[in-house]
Amino acid sequence: MYQIKKVKELTTNIYLMDVEAPRVAKHCQPGQFVIVKIDEKGERVPLTICDYDREAGTVTIVFQALGASTQKMAVLEEGDYFRDFVGPLGCASEFVNEDLEELKNKKILFVAGGVGAAPVYPQVKWLHNHGVQADVIVGAKTKDLLILEEEMTAVAGNYYPCTDDGSYGHAGLVTSKIEQLVNEEGKQYDLCVAIGPMIMMKFACLTTKKLNIPTIVSMNPIMVDGTGMCGACRLQVGDEVKFACVDGPEFDGHLVDFDQAMKRQQMYKSKEGRAILKLQEGDTHHGGCGHCGGDE
């Protein structure tokens, strides 16, 4: 059993929790994820790691309560327990193992959509702690849905919020902000890391490809075990089939077949009978964009 040490509702339906899981806290790195299971009969829900405290032995998760499992999770309170909490799973972000001096010369742009700000945060924080300042674009539908703003500004080089409705920051999609920075402000980036709903990552990649910026995305397809055993999370990346759980979750965004990945995400959505599954993408950090192609 894994105790919840802190709960915070970041915005409507988006929750942050610190969970006591010493083995995960001790070993996790930016880019990795965990799988949580609320009780005996619950699903195994993959969630990206938002932060960790190695000394306190806690791991911070952020999720949007949309599907059956995440809605159950949303009513948990401080002192409650998850039955299962396993990780860290997947590979660390590539830069974690890069030569630090080379890394310091790199201009890195992070692009986060919706709850995607949560997995972006530990990466930006890690870079900040290692003397690398990265720029961060965070997009949301409207101002109230932007999360982790205070945390992000503390570790980002430049912080660029964007809202679809223009209620705050740049008015428009994150892709238009990328273009503005590069084309109008003359910014140059050696690497882009885009994390958010699949549709957002797809379009971010189309934009960065046009601008010749190598781009990493974090994929969060349907998963079961998260250790390579089931193959549910397979993706077409270039001419190879990759398992997101063991080969990823981060991949070269210019090689990922997003259209296929989005179709695969629909797997349990359009079937009758299991209405409870209708909002499956809410179980993941990709939820919340409203246009993942999920049943609204």
Next chain:
Amino acid sequence: MADVLKKVPVREQDPKVRAKNFEEVCYGYNKEEAMEEAARCINCKNAKCVQGCPVAIDIPGFISKVKEGEFEEAYKIIGKSSALPAVCGRVCPQESQCEGKCIRGLKGEPVSIGKLERFVADYALENDIKPEKPESTNGHRVAVIGSGPAGLTCAGDLAKMGYEVTVFEALHELGGVLVYGIPEFRLPKQKVVAKEIDKVKELGVKFETNVVIGKSTTIDQLIEDEGFEAVFIGSGAGLPKFMGIPGENANGVFSANEYLTRNNLMKAFDSSYDTPIAAGTKVAVIGGGNVAMDAARTALRLGADVHIVYRRSEEELPARVEEVHHAKEEGVIFNLLTNPTEILVDENGYVKGMKCVKMELGEPDASGRRRPVVVEGSEFEMELDTVIMSLGTSPNPLISSTTEGLEVNKWKCIVANEENGQTTKEGVYAGGDAVTGAATVILAMGAGRAGAKGIHEYLSNK
């Protein structure tokens, strides 16, 4: 008087009824049936059946106790060699092991050793007969990775020798393939698997779930930071293989591992669980092994029409004879000498069918089996909504890639000595599917036993 050349028949659920439920297919023997069957054993002096058993159970010994009605004594004899008799009595391929060597089998049917083992083990579970526990531990700590048949056997054996053993399991339930892979109707989870694991716990073995070795911690850290003096790796088989044909990433194409895990471990068949499963209405399972039979019979129970598609002929089916027989009885259709070439996908990305070719058997290949070759012009289509790939697995690199000095072979399986499980890294032993590639429960148990022996020798001489 019963025909002494034939096995005492075992009672089973009616095929028509069981094809719609997940209750156990075989009811097993009762006392009278078991004693009658045991009486068929002629108690050979140089018993061939024992040689056929990967863990060398004293088969004539336990059967003679069954004959006398001394079931607890029979259990103790089995317990000396096997930690999981209720499992093995159900899932071992007896026809190619103990029963395949039985002298009775030369003229008539062999003694039903598997069913007798199951009877004795179930008797012990029902009557709560506990294994003998050592009075004190020897203070030496051993870590076992994986709670499947290899790990459980190794842990149980070491605990009996007085070691303090902790088993680390990556999933949220204990049992490995016994819970995620083998279906309820073949191996009941609560009634059999959980109780067998309880017996290992009673020996003093500790278990920690949700620990992925290679991620949550590493073998080196277990040794250096957590004070384990030796490690046994029984992490099982690995990543599912796919065919590499067009359409394989369509919705409705699953690995057998995924389909079975959703249903067995995650209990998708029980609507009180949150697990989704696309059961399918027309299902093809590609492959002919035990896992393929399990997937096919699971899909059948979830309400589908099910085909086994296998590229060789019935003779080459690698599955246990009993599984093939049960699958046929229940209504699984066998499309033998058939090989898929493409999965047909609709505009939304879901499976709508499969293109296949007919095969014929040519010259024997490296495996000694006749190589299937395509019959020209035999292409045809099957209408389907679900395809389950059951083509075996390749080893999981999580442990080998994070453990310095642990050698793997060209198939990426961990290199280990067959006699004692010793790997190329000091203090680290391995066995089961992680070493051999996908094999059977009993072979994994044999390897777990060998590993326990190897670790005992290592720590005794250290």
